Amino acid sequence: MVTVFSGKDFAKKLEQKVAQDFSVLPLEVKKLALVDILVGNDRAAQIYLDLKGLAARRVGINFWPVRLPGTVGKNDLLSLVEELNRNQGVGGIMFQLSLPKKFKAVQQGIVDKIAFGKDVDCLTSRRLAQVMLGKSSFLPATAEAVMAILEQAGAGKNRLLRKKVVVIGRSDIVGRPLAAFLKKHGALVTVCHRQTKPLSDYTQSAEIIISATGQPNLIRGGMVSSGQIIIDVGSPEGDVDFLEVKDRVSFITPVPGGVGPVTVACLLANFIRLVKRLG
Numbered sequence: 001m002v003t004v005f006s007g008k009d010f011a012k013k014l015e016q017k018v019a020q021d022f023s024v025l026p027l028e029v030k031k032l033a034l035v036d037i038l039v040g041n042d043r044a045a046q047i048y049l050d051l052k053g054l055a056a057r058r059v060g061i062n063f064w065p066v067r068l069p070g071t072v073g074k075n076d077l078l079s080l081v082e083e084l085n086r087n088q089g090v091g092g093i094m095f096q097l098s099l100p101k102k103f104k105a106v107q108q109g110i111v112d113k114i115a116f117g118k119d120v121d122c123l124t125s126r127r128l129a130q131v132m133l134g135k136s137s138f139l140p141a142t143a144e145a146v147m148a149i150l151e152q153a154g155a156g157k158n159r160l161l162r163k164k165v166v167v168i169g170r171s172d173i174v175g176r177p178l179a180a181f182l183k184k185h186g187a188l189v190t191v192c193h194r195q196t197k198p199l200s201d202y203t204q205s206a207e208i209i210i211s212a213t214g215q216p217n218l219i220r221g222g223m224v225s226s227g228q229i230i231i232d233v234g235s236p237e238g239d240v241d242f243l244e245v246k247d248r249v250s251f252i253t254p255v256p257g258g259v260g261p262v263t264v265a266c267l268l269a270n271f272i273r274l275v276k277r278l279g
């Protein structure tokens, strides 16, 4: 019997906990803003930004969405980040990544300007290096969400020893940090990417599959086995062919309503971790 995980229901519970943690912060700390910068008009990113805003408002967090046209230049973004770093009313800063294509070569340089103490989603190289070394007190929100969901699936960080995990996707914000964290907790992790062929050789023998590619229906029914835990990070469409896969495995996250809402709640939890130290 498969468990179809409800990220919406779970996120509600997480959000209640976040609201509780937030409510006991000193008034001055509660006023600090969480700034989320969106450049360009990617629809999925806009939806995410709105969802974060709604969740932050429910908790009481002062959320500042900054929407900029794709025509802005590198220097505009650098100045904005510097200004936000200096602004003592700002507690956390993040970008909706990826930035538009024209920023590809300079994206990391821009993101690296975020002050370490305000890097709420582990986007800077410095924070990411800590994550990779297992020295950060928190993970990027998506990785936090995946770990929280694995806990619900009975495969939390204390139950990962020798678990065969396949992570598909090796980006700095999802695949890489997740793989590092899973390895740190004793899992046997294989990271797959575009050149992994055939992917099914790896997926079929895994106990846990975490897919974060953005390729709809990459994971088909014939690529999975019974008893597996499937975490689909892909958005706005899932990486997993849900209808083909769901009755063959023991636990699966749907899209939408799986990892996404949990990521939003985890981002707010990260923000509270950051600003708490200012209290």
Ligand SMILES: NC(=O)c1ccc[n+]([C@@H]2O[C@H](COP(=O)([O-])OP(=O)(O)OC[C@H]3O[C@@H](n4cnc5c(N)ncnc54)[C@H](OP(=O)(O)O)[C@@H]3O)[C@@H](O)[C@H]2O)c1
Pocket: 097, 098, 142, 145, 168, 169, 170, 171, 172, 173, 174, 175, 192, 193, 194, 195, 196, 199, 212, 213, 214, 215, 218, 233, 234, 235, 236, 259, 260, 263, 264
């Ligand atoms: N739900 C959430 O909370 C959340 C949060 C963040 C991201 N996302 C979603 O997660 C997905 C990945 O995001 P990202 O930022 O990590 O994307 P990304 O930077 O584009 O990375 C995609 C990764 O997937 C791999 N990949 C692409 N096609 C593949 C294929 N056919 N077979 C195997 N591997 C393949 C790529 O391999 P190469 O390295 O070889 O190119 C790359 O490592 C997107 O759909 C994004 O929208 C969801």
